[in-house]
Amino acid sequence: MNVFGFLGQMFAIALALLLAPLLTGWVNQCRAWLQNRSAPPLLQPYYMLHKLFLKDVVLAHGASPLFRFAPFVVFGCMVLACAIIPTLSTDLPLAPAADTIALVGVFGLARIFIALAAMDVGTSFGTLGGRREMLIGFLAEPALLMVIFTTAMISQSTSVATIVETLAHRDFIIYPSLAFAGIAFTFVSFAENARVPVDNPATHLELTMIHEAMILEYSGRHLALIEWAASLKLYAYSCLGLALFFPWGIAEGDSFLGLLLAIPVLAIKLAIGGALLAGIETINAKVRIFRAPEFLGTAFLFAVLGLLVRLLLEGRV
Amino acid sequence: MQLLDEPIDFARQEGVGAPVWTGRAADSQELQAFAIAAHRADGRIAALWGSDSRQRGGGFRLDCVFGLNEGHAWVSLDLPAENPAYPDLAGIFPAANRMQRATCDLVGIATEGGDRRPWLRHGAWPADWYPLRHDAAQLANEGAGFPNAPSDYDFVQVGGDGAHEIPVGPIHAGIIEPGHFRFSVIGERVLRLEQRLGYQHKGVEKLYIGMNVADGARLAGRISGDSTCAYAWAYAAAVEAACGVSPPPRALLLRALMLERERVANHLGDLGALGNDAALAFGFSQFMRLKEDWLRLNGALFCHRFMMDSIVPGGTALDLDAPALAAIVEQCDAIGREVKELQKIYDEHAGLQDRFLTTGAIDADLARELSLTGVAARATGMILDARIHRQGYTPPPPYAMLGVRPATDERGDVAARVAVRFAEVFESLRLLREIAVGLPDSGVRIDVPPVADGYGLGVIEGWRGEVLVGVSFDGDGRLARVHPHDPSWQAWPALEHAVMRDIVPDFPLINKSFNLSYSGVDL
Numbered sequence: 001m002n003v004f005g006f007l008g009q010m011f012a013i014a015l016a017l018l019l020a021p022l023l024t025g026w027v028n029q030c031r032a033w034l035q036n037r038s039a040p041p042l043l044q045p046y047y048m049l050h051k052l053f054l055k056d057v058v059l060a061h062g063a064s065p066l067f068r069f070a071p072f073v074v075f076g077c078m079v080l081a082c083a084i085i086p087t088l089s090t091d092l093p094l095a096p097a098a099d100t101i102a103l104v105g106v107f108g109l110a111r112i113f114i115a116l117a118a119m120d121v122g123t124s125f126g127t128l129g130g131r132r133e134m135l136i137g138f139l140a141e142p143a144l145l146m147v148i149f150t151t152a153m154i155s156q157s158t159s160v161a162t163i164v165e166t167l168a169h170r171d172f173i174i175y176p177s178l179a180f181a182g183i184a185f186t187f188v189s190f191a192e193n194a195r196v197p198v199d200n201p202a203t204h205l206e207l208t209m210i211h212e213a214m215i216l217e218y219s220g221r222h223l224a225l226i227e228w229a230a231s232l233k234l235y236a237y238s239c240l241g242l243a244l245f246f247p248w249g250i251a252e253g254d255s256f257l258g259l260l261l262a263i264p265v266l267a268i269k270l271a272i273g274g275a276l277l278a279g280i281e282t283i284n285a286k287v288r289i290f291r292a293p294e295f296l297g298t299a300f301l302f303a304v305l306g307l308l309v310r311l312l313l314e315g316r317v
Numbered sequence: 318m319q320l321l322d323e324p325i326d327f328a329r330q331e332g333v334g335a336p337v338w339t340g341r342a343a344d345s346q347e348l349q350a351f352a353i354a355a356h357r358a359d360g361r362i363a364a365l366w367g368s369d370s371r372q373r374g375g376g377f378r379l380d381c382v383f384g385l386n387e388g389h390a391w392v393s394l395d396l397p398a399e400n401p402a403y404p405d406l407a408g409i410f411p412a413a414n415r416m417q418r419a420t421c422d423l424v425g426i427a428t429e430g431g432d433r434r435p436w437l438r439h440g441a442w443p444a445d446w447y448p449l450r451h452d453a454a455q456l457a458n459e460g461a462g463f464p465n466a467p468s469d470y471d472f473v474q475v476g477g478d479g480a481h482e483i484p485v486g487p488i489h490a491g492i493i494e495p496g497h498f499r500f501s502v503i504g505e506r507v508l509r510l511e512q513r514l515g516y517q518h519k520g521v522e523k524l525y526i527g528m529n530v531a532d533g534a535r536l537a538g539r540i541s542g543d544s545t546c547a548y549a550w551a552y553a554a555a556v557e558a559a560c561g562v563s564p565p566p567r568a569l570l571l572r573a574l575m576l577e578r579e580r581v582a583n584h585l586g587d588l589g590a591l592g593n594d595a596a597l598a599f600g601f602s603q604f605m606r607l608k609e610d611w612l613r614l615n616g617a618l619f620c621h622r623f624m625m626d627s628i629v630p631g632g633t634a635l636d637l638d639a640p641a642l643a644a645i646v647e648q649c650d651a652i653g654r655e656v657k658e659l660q661k662i663y664d665e666h667a668g669l670q671d672r673f674l675t676t677g678a679i680d681a682d683l684a685r686e687l688s689l690t691g692v693a694a695r696a697t698g699m700i701l702d703a704r705i706h707r708q709g710y711t712p713p714p715p716y717a718m719l720g721v722r723p724a725t726d727e728r729g730d731v732a733a734r735v736a737v738r739f740a741e742v743f744e745s746l747r748l749l750r751e752i753a754v755g756l757p758d759s760g761v762r763i764d765v766p767p768v769a770d771g772y773g774l775g776v777i778e779g780w781r782g783e784v785l786v787g788v789s790f791d792g793d794g795r796l797a798r799v800h801p802h803d804p805s806w807q808a809w810p811a812l813e814h815a816v817m818r819d820i821v822p823d824f825p826l827i828n829k830s831f832n833l834s835y836s837g838v839d840l
C-alpha cells in the first residue's frame with residue numbers, strides 16, 4: 001500500500017460522508033420541483049443532521065443495549081460499503097478487505113441490525129417494519145448477487161475494484177448482459193433504498209411504512225446516524241451503479257490528476273442519477289406491499305437473464 | 318297521518334326544508350315496532366339523541382330519526398324521570414349502537430341490555446354523572462372538574478394461531494385528528510378493526526343548552542370545520558321550521574351555492590390526498606393548488622375561506638353582486654378544465670388504479686344494513702342523496718328546480734369512491750354555473766320571529782353525507798337542546814367492514830377514501 005493510495009482512500013471516505021446528505025437533498029429538491037412545489041434548501045439534510053445531533057436522546061423503557069448500538073453498526077456498515085466501492089479511483093487499499101459478495105453481506109448485516117433494533121423495543125410498528133424489511137431484503141439480495149455475478153464473469157473476479165477496472169478499460173463494445181443486469185440493479189436499488197414504488201420516504205402514514213416504521217422510536221444522535229446511514233446507502237448504491245455500468249471517468253492507478261478529474265465527473269453523474277431517481281419516483285405510485293415480491297421477482301428475472309446472456313451469447317471474452 | 322302502517326301519528330314539519338314527519342311514540346314497544354317496520358322498508362336510522370326535560374315537569378325524552386324513502390320520520394319517546402330506559406335498537410339498526418352509548422354517557426338514558434360500554438366518556442367524568450342533565454352543574458363543581466381517571470375499554474379480542482393486535486393512535490405520525498384503531502391481524506391481513514373515538518369530545522351539546530339563536534348559528538358552523546356550510550344550513554333550516562318561517566328564494570340559492578362550493582373544495586382536497594396516500598405526490602400538489610385557488614375566491618367573496626357565518630337563520634348574512642357571480646362562473650370553467658385533465662391522469666395511471674381497484678369494498682346490502690349515507694353509500698350504487706329526485710321523494714328547494722343528477726358507482730371500492738367524487742365535482746360545477754346565472758332578485762334575509770317553544774329538524778346533504786340538526790326551544794326563546802348529527806356516525810362502522818378483507822398497509826388509503834369526521838361525532 002502506498003501513501004497515495006491511502007490518501008485517496010481516506011479522501012473517498014470523507015467525500016462519501018460529505019456528499020451523501022447532499023445527494024439526498026438534491027433528490028428531495030428535484031422531487032419538489034417535479035411536483036410543482038417550492039423546494040427545500042439543498043443543504044436541508046445537513047441542517048437536519050445538525051439539529052438531531054444537538055438533541056437529547058429519548059430511549060424507550062424496554063430498550064436493550066442492542067437498540068443503542070445498532071445505529072453505530074448500521075452507520076459503520078455504510079461507511080465500509082462506501083470505502084470499498086470505487087467512487088473516484090479503483091486504487092483502493094481497503095478493497096481487498098471485502099469483495100462484492102461480502103459487500104452484499106455488509107448491507108445485509110446493517111439490515112439485520114436495524115430490523116432487530118426495531119423489534120427490540122416491542123412496539124407493533126417496529127415489528128411491522130422489521131418484518132416487511134426482511135421480506136424486501138430476502139428478495140432483493142439474490143437479485144443483487146445475480147447482478148454482481150454477471151459483472152464478475154466479465155472480469156473474472158469478484159473484487160469490486162477489479163470489476164470496475166476491467167469494465168472501464170474495455171473497448172467500446174456493448175454487452176447485452178450488462179443491459180439486463182443494469183435494469184435489475186435499478187429495481188433492486190429502489191427497493192433497498194426505500195424509494196417510491198416499494199416504500200415512500202416522505203410518508204406520515206405509519207401503517208404503510210417500511211423503513212420509517214423501523215426507526216420511529218429513534219431520536220437525537222441515534223436518529224441522526226440512521227438518517228446519515230440512509231443517505232450513505234443511497235450514495236453507495238448510486239456509486240456502485242455508476243461504477244459498474246458507467247465507469248468512464250473514474251481514476252485508475254495513482255494518478256493525482258485523474259483523481260482530481262474524477263470528482264466533477266462523479267458529481268455530474270450523481271446529479272443526473274438523482275434527477276432520474278426523482279423523476280421515476282414522481283411518475284409512480286407505491287405498489288401494494290404484496291406486489292413488491294413481483295417487483296423484485298422481475299428484478300431477479302432480469303438479473304438471471306443477464307447471466308444467461310453472458311453465458312450463452314458472449315462466450316469467453 | 319300514519320307511516321309504514323304503524324300506529325304512531327305523524328305530522329309534516331312546516332317550512333321549505335327537507336320532508337320531515339314528526340310523531341310521538343306512546344311507549345317503547347311502538348318505537349321498537351316502528352324501527353322494525355322502517356328496517357323492513359329499507360329505511361335507515363338517521364340520528365338518535367336524548368334530552369332531559371325534567372326541569373319543565375317532564376321526564377327524559379328520546380329522539381330517533383329514521384330515514385325513509387319519502388323523507389325523515391322523527392319519532393320521540395317520553396321516558397320516566399326515574400330509571401329511564403328504552404329497548405336496544407342496535408339489533409335492528411347496527412348503526413344505533415354508538416349513538417345509544419353516547420346518549421347514555423351524556424344524558425344517562427340507557428338501553429335495556431345490549432352494548433353498555435361507554436363511548437364518549439373516557440374517564441374524564443364519573444360514570445354516574447351526566448353532563449347534559451340540567452342538574453349536572455349543581456352536582457359537580459364544574460370549574461374544578463373531575464380527576465381524570467381513564468378506564469380500560471373492552472375491545473373485542475380475536476384469538477387463534479398467529480393472530481395479534483396492532484394498536485394505532487390516538488396520536489398519529491401525521492398531524493391529523495385523534496382516533497384509536499385496534500387492528501387484529503394475521504401477518505398483513507386484517508381480521509378485524511375496532512375503532513374507539515371520542516378523543517375530541519368538547520361538550521358542544523352542553524354548550525348549546527340555553528344559548529340564543531344567533532350564537533347557536535355561530536357554533537353550528539364550527540362543529541366540523543370542513544362542513545361548516547352544511548351544519549349552518551341544517552341548523553338554520555331546523556330553526557326556521559321551529560319558527561315557521563321560510564327564507565327568500567335568493568337566499569336559498571345562495572345557500573346552495575355555498576354548499577356546492579364547500580363540496581367541491583372538499584372533494585378536490587380528498588382526490589389529492591388519495592393520490593398522496595398512494596405515494597403519487599404529483600396528484601396531491603395539483604389538487605391542492607386547485608383547492609387553494611378555490612378557497613382564495615371564497616375568502617374574497619365571503620370574507621372567509623370556509624364561508625363560516627355566511628348562512629344564518631332567516632337567510633344568508635351576505636349577498637353576491639354581478640361581478641362576484643361572474644368570477645364564480647369563470648373559476649368553474651377554469652377548474653373544470655383542469656380537473657378533467659387530472660381525472661384522465663388518475664384513470665390512466667396503472668399503479669394508482671392497481672391501488673384503488675377492489676380495495677376496501679363494501680356492497681349495497683351492507684351499506685343499507687349500516688344506514689350508510691353520502692359518498693360512500695352512492696359508491697355502492699345506492700341513489701341516496703337529499704338533493705336528488707327519486708321515486709316518492711321530492712328534494713327541498715332550491716334543489717327541486719335545479720335537477721341534480723345522481724353520481725353513483727356500483728363497485729363499492731376505493732376506485733368507486735374516487736369516481737363518485739370526480740362525478741360530483743363536475744355536477745357541482747354545473748350547478749354553480751346554473752345558480753350564478755339564474756339568481757332571482759329578492760332579499761337575502763328575513764327576520765326570524767322569536768319563538769318560545771317548538772321543535773325543528775334540518776336535513777342537508779353535505780359533501781360527506783346527510784347532516785342533521787335537531788333543535789328544541791325551552792319556552793323562553795332559548796335553545797333547550799341542539800343535536801348536530803354527522804354522517805360519520807354511520808360511516809365509521811362501515812369503514813370497519815370495508816377494511817376487513819384487506820391488508821394493513823391499505824388501511825390509510827381506504828380510510829382516506831371515506832375521509833370521515835372525528836370532530837363531528839365526538840362533539
